[in-house]
Every structure is written in structure tokens, then in C-alpha cells.
Amino acid sequence: MTRRERVPVGFIGLGQMGRPMALNLLRDDTELRVLSRDRASYPELRERGAGTLESAAGLADARIVFLSLPDTRVVQEVLFGENGLAGILAAGALVVDTSTIEYSATLDIHQRLAEAGLGFLDAPVSGMQSRAEDGTLTIMCGGSRAAFDTASPWLGRMGDKVLYMGEAGSGQLAKLVNQLLFDINCAALAEILPMAARMGLDPEKTAAVVNSGTGRSYASEFFLPRILRDHFSDGYPLQAAYKDLVSAAQLGASHCVPMPVLAAATATYQMALLRGNGRRDKGSMIRLYEELLGVRFRAAGAEGKDDEQA
16 A cells, blocks of 8 residues: 555444544545534534535445444444445445444344455454544454454554554454453442441542552543542443343353353443433443442542433
């Protein structure tokens, strides 16, 4: 690929993660075309030099198309629904799915696209919006080595750790492993910290102990300052994150893999969802145990400042 050759590249989905990822693809060698149901980012993308589309038909000659979509159903619709990419892209084009979707669905997508003469790479990302903006995401890839090599120049613009994990589905599996460990950490914080408050420990000092001691984790470092401020709107919504736990339960049942700690954490997610915290982030699970114990794990002066968004 030379600098003079402008390669037609598509990007579908301009949400919280997709928008900054698409922006990082913009280079002189890339003719970027974007498509999204939410058109709020279209003016910004046009100003930066991207083409904005009204339908997937504008991607017919794209050599590579990236997806950043909310769930399995939407990915399947975009690929195989009416006017889906599978029937539009030219043979040999490559689809790279950076969404986080079900492992079994990923295998099916790979097979169906292969039958249509299209390449596929599952490439879910790890890192929050700030890392998407900085181009420092971790990207885990599953598919053929050839597909990975083709996508790597563009993936390297979105992430600083781009890993080839193996055959189709391996990227989703790697992302799921990482995500489940994070999910468990979040549920543990929700359960243990209200106990500390119930026993009379100062929340701010307890948070300082956790985040400077062996109990710290990315979950504690991210959520504890926000919990103390009674702020639950910075992370991924609980109702969207729950799909990872569903995927893990399906895998465990299908492959007879016992995961009792994860099952317990899942129960915490379920109870928090039933209590109306679906639109809040994972830190909001603490509200469940606070209610049970009649306490609040907050900094002084933060009482009653919760973001009402459930």
C-alpha cells in the first residue's frame, strides 16, 4: 500500500467507542466512509475528511469494513439483514468486527461470510473511551493469519496492543476472559465495601486503603472515586454489560465448565438490574448492598447526589 493509493475503508457504528476509533483511521492513504444510525458525529467526520453515508450501498467497493456495534443482533442485521454487507461487498473484501458479541454467533458469522467469499476477523477491543480517543486500545483478533495481516495497519491506528489470538472466535474469547474478571471485581466491590461501612469504617479512608493496597484493581481504581462522589454514569451501562455474563453462562453450560465465583457475581448483576440500575454503570451495584445493609459508602457531603438515570 503506497501513500498515493487511497484505500476505500468503511466504518459502521459511531457510538461512544466507534466515533474515536473511526477518527483515528483518518490518514492520507485512507478514503474513510462512515455509516451510523446516530448521525450526530457526521459533521465532525466530514470536517475531518471522511465520507458520510446514508446506506451500506456506499461501501460496495470497500476493501475493508470495520464494525463497532452494540450487540450480536445488530451485527447480524448489518451483515445479513436486508441490504446487508454480505450481499453488497465485493468478493475478497474483509469485515473486521470490533464489537463485543457472542462467541457462538462469531463462529457462525465467520462461516457465512466465508461462503459469500468474504474475509472476517473478530477483533473486540478493551479500554474505555479515553483509550479509544488516544488510540491506545488493546485489540484481540481471531481469524486467519492473512486476515489479521491485512487489518493490522489500520488496527494499529486504533490500538497500541494488537494481538493475534488464533482462529475465528479467539478474539471474542480473549475479550470475554478479560471482561469476566473485571465483572467479578466490580461485583466484589459492591458486596464488600458496604460491609466496611456497616462496621463503621470511613469510606474515603477505606477506599484509600484498597487503592493503595493488594485489594486494588482496575475496577477499584476506576469506580471507587466515582462511588464516593455518588456518580454512576461514566462506565458502560449495566444492562449492556450483562451480555458478557450471559455469554459466559452459555459457554459454561455447553462445555461443562463450572464457574461458581462467576455465577455468584452474576446474581449480583441480576439483582442490581432488577432494582432499576440498568442504565447506570457497574459501580452502581453497590447500591444494592447499601440498601440491604442500610448504609452509604460515600465521601462526606456526597449524600443525595446520585445521578438519576435508571
